[in-house]
Amino acid sequence: MLQSELDGKRVVVALGGNALGETPGEQLKLLENTSKNLAHMVKEGINVVVTHGNGPQVGIIDEAFEVASKDKDAQVPPMPLSDCNAMSQGYIGAQLSCTLRNEFRRQDIMREVANVPTHVVVDADDPAFKDYEKPIGAFMTETEARVFAKATGYQVREDSGRGWRRVVPSPVPQDIVELETVRDLMEDGCVVIAAGGGGIPVTVRDGVHTAVDAIVDKDLTSAILAWRVRADILVILTAVEKVYLDFGKPTQKALDAMAVSEARAYMEQGQFAPGSMLPKVQACVKFVEAHPGGRAVITSLDHAAAGLRGETGTLIVADEK
Numbered sequence: 001m002l003q004s005e006l007d008g009k010r011v012v013v014a015l016g017g018n019a020l021g022e023t024p025g026e027q028l029k030l031l032e033n034t035s036k037n038l039a040h041m042v043k044e045g046i047n048v049v050v051t052h053g054n055g056p057q058v059g060i061i062d063e064a065f066e067v068a069s070k071d072k073d074a075q076v077p078p079m080p081l082s083d084c085n086a087m088s089q090g091y092i093g094a095q096l097s098c099t100l101r102n103e104f105r106r107q108d109i110m111r112e113v114a115n116v117p118t119h120v121v122v123d124a125d126d127p128a129f130k131d132y133e134k135p136i137g138a139f140m141t142e143t144e145a146r147v148f149a150k151a152t153g154y155q156v157r158e159d160s161g162r163g164w165r166r167v168v169p170s171p172v173p174q175d176i177v178e179l180e181t182v183r184d185l186m187e188d189g190c191v192v193i194a195a196g197g198g199g200i201p202v203t204v205r206d207g208v209h210t211a212v213d214a215i216v217d218k219d220l221t222s223a224i225l226a227w228r229v230r231a232d233i234l235v236i237l238t239a240v241e242k243v244y245l246d247f248g249k250p251t252q253k254a255l256d257a258m259a260v261s262e263a264r265a266y267m268e269q270g271q272f273a274p275g276s277m278l279p280k281v282q283a284c285v286k287f288v289e290a291h292p293g294g295r296a297v298i299t300s301l302d303h304a305a306a307g308l309r310g311e312t313g314t315l316i317v318a319d320e321k
């Protein structure tokens, strides 16, 4: 796809939480770089909506409150995971708003940035509340993880060959509460940051919203958002340039493209790790199925522009009729 063909297109860009570094300072640096890439897209006439992950960050915030609340002298209250989730959304979104505004100024882009704290509706009976799948927080060795699990009562799991992490419930997002606000802001010409950390999950009963302690997968929420704002392209940016078959094995093979039926077959073979690559592929399939004509790309931040032009990354498209 030529750059000129991207002019006027709506693109939802999902930034991986694991690509945001481990400290606020590191995150700010990475977001400055990310904002350069996003600003280039905006300058080319693309209507960008940005979503972001929060797995490592929400784990750190939760851990900080856990440790501090156990210190009798510190006078820090325990903090529910749902509120830690909201804090991560606020702090990542706030840093990104700042770095985007600075980059727009540098590149003479006259666009407003709006950060929308976002909630997503989930089903209170989602089986994910029993079978925890979402890795959050720092990576540990297996021994460290087992000690941590014994001390805290938390569940831990190996994460895609990268180490062990705490896992929490990750219910499937059904709807985005602030969707109309996001749409209105887009119509007004804002570059919108929304659905951070997959959104704060709420259950709704008789119209009453109740936040729940879970972390929604931001790629699944991004797919709903992309479909509901009629995006042309969903771009999922993570740490790898492409999706692989036999990931991490000597037989590893990069995928340039997958039709939906191929993606489903690979998912059935267990090619994509739950909690990491699997929800990304599921999200892409969900988007291109819900929005025929839509394209989805998984690639790394550094390859975002080339991925948008179809020159790299793994493209997911609907089956040919």
Ligand SMILES: Nc1ncnc2c1ncn2[C@@H]1O[C@H](COP(=O)(O)OP(=O)(O)O)[C@@H](O)[C@H]1O
Residues within 6 Å of the ligand: 015, 016, 017, 018, 019, 053, 055, 160, 162, 237, 238, 239, 240, 242, 243, 244, 245, 246, 247, 271, 272, 273, 275, 276, 277, 278
């Ligand atoms: N089949 C696969 N192909 C590519 N990467 C995979 C695959 N299976 C698991 N992964 C891992 O999934 C990671 C992306 O998931 P994750 O780190 O959770 O995403 P995020 O960037 O959104 O935080 C990749 O960096 C890689 O380590």
Ligand SMILES: NC(=O)OP(=O)(O)O
Residues within 6 Å of the ligand: 015, 016, 017, 018, 052, 053, 054, 055, 056, 197, 198, 215, 216, 217, 218, 219
């Ligand atoms: N909430 C979420 O999906 O975060 P990560 O992208 O960090 O896993």
